[in-house]
């Protein structure tokens with residue numbers, strides 16, 4: 373009897389345990405909504421944000437007015453940008469934009485097989501999956517293979533976190549620099565007005581006017597046209613007052629400088645790619661300085677920039693460019709190898725610019741003139757290799773305004789090697805020979821787009837014909 377009772381208790385205990393376990397499982401199932409739990413997934417970044425995560429892309433807000441509307445404006449929509457920045461700029465508040473300890477230097481972009489990386493550097497990675505590119509025909513791959521073997525942009529030591537500068541807007545700098553232009557170039561205006569101030573306008577006067585114009589590097593053709601134009605007006609209108617003469621002179625000079633030329637800079641994305649600007653010129657003309665200054669002009673316009681230090685002839689040129697970029701949070705693609713293939717660096721810079729969806733890639737090049745054939749071959753190769761990545765939207769020739777006719781000969785050599793789309797005249801603050809503006813435009817058939825008016829970081833301004841002639845006749 374007792375053993376029956378024990379067995380019954382055992383059965384009851386087992387049934388209770390089974391029922392409780394079943395209830396427990398049922399409650400757990402109902403709490404989980406009947407689904408298997410999945411690990412949390414972070415929401416995807418917008419493409420542009422993701423691609424710039426590791427790039428140094430500080431952009432001070434600005435309402436600068438340099439006309440960079442050349443090219444399409446189909447940049448992907450961005451969140452609204454702040455219109456003002458603190459006077460002591462700090463890296464933009466997009467957490468990944470300026471990576472901790474980032475140098476602003478970008479090793480070669482994700483070109484297949486190119487060794488990159490190392491301590492203290494940021495590799496700029498494309499965010500999304502890369503589209504496989506169709507293989508190039510054998511003849512086309514020659515340059516690329518050569519580049520992969522030869523050149524690698526090596527990492528540089530990460531500097532301590534630095535304060536970024538806020539470049540001056542184009543509008544501000546025009547006002548400031550106008551007086552600098554006047555102080556060096558109104559000798560021309562004064563000379564002309566003095567020559568024309570006598571009681572009579574005889575041959576001796578016209579010869580004086582001619583000499584003054586030629587002395588300011590306007591060239592023979594422009595000089596002849598200006599003098600002929602003034603003579604014609606005197607013939608038609610009779611003896612003019614000094615104000616009338618000055619006004620005619622203003623009109624004649626302005627006509628020579630040209631008000632209808634397209635002086636816009638390709639500073640806007642073209643479709644879904646960055647604008648590519650190649651900068652050429654003889655070493656010493658202020659080429660690297662100009663690339664740095666132009667980057668600042670564009671940064672002041674809230675553009676994302678990538679610099680390419682393809683002047684590999686002198687290693688210090690890359691350091692110089694990198695420093696210019698770092699001051700305003702613009703990354704530089706460079707090689708640490710002196711004499712590295714400039715085409716390789718240019719290729720990498722444009723690729724990095726595309727991958728990071730910047731607005732403009734600025735490529736500095738070398739300009740050794742001691743070997744004309746070598747220079748032309750090198751520039752032609754840089755151009756050809758860049759074009760494997762992207763069309764070149766702008767090729768700016770940097771000329772030193774103080775070199776006069778010598779500068780013109782240099783200009784012709786460069787124009788044979790590459791298609792120049794615009795001229796940057798540097799050191800216009802240091803010469804009374806501003807007439808070179810007219811000469812270079814006539815000879816090359818392209819407009820002067822920017823002028824360098826000093827050694828200061830923001831001493832580069834868009835060329836304004838009216839302001840220029842006003843400054844000459846001030």
Ligand SMILES: Nc1nc2c(ncn2[C@@H]2O[C@H](COP(=O)(O)OP(=O)(O)OP(=O)(O)O)[C@@H](O)[C@H]2O)c(=O)[nH]1
Pocket residue numbers: 653654655656657658659660661662683686689797798799800801802823824825826827831
């Ligand atoms: N006064 C004045 N000096 C300028 C101007 N632009 C450049 N310079 C100076 O010209 C010198 C040469 O400038 P760089 O930029 O080094 O010349 P580069 O053509 O790049 O020559 P490399 O560095 O040898 O390749 C520097 O001292 C600049 O500060 C300008 O508009 N006005």
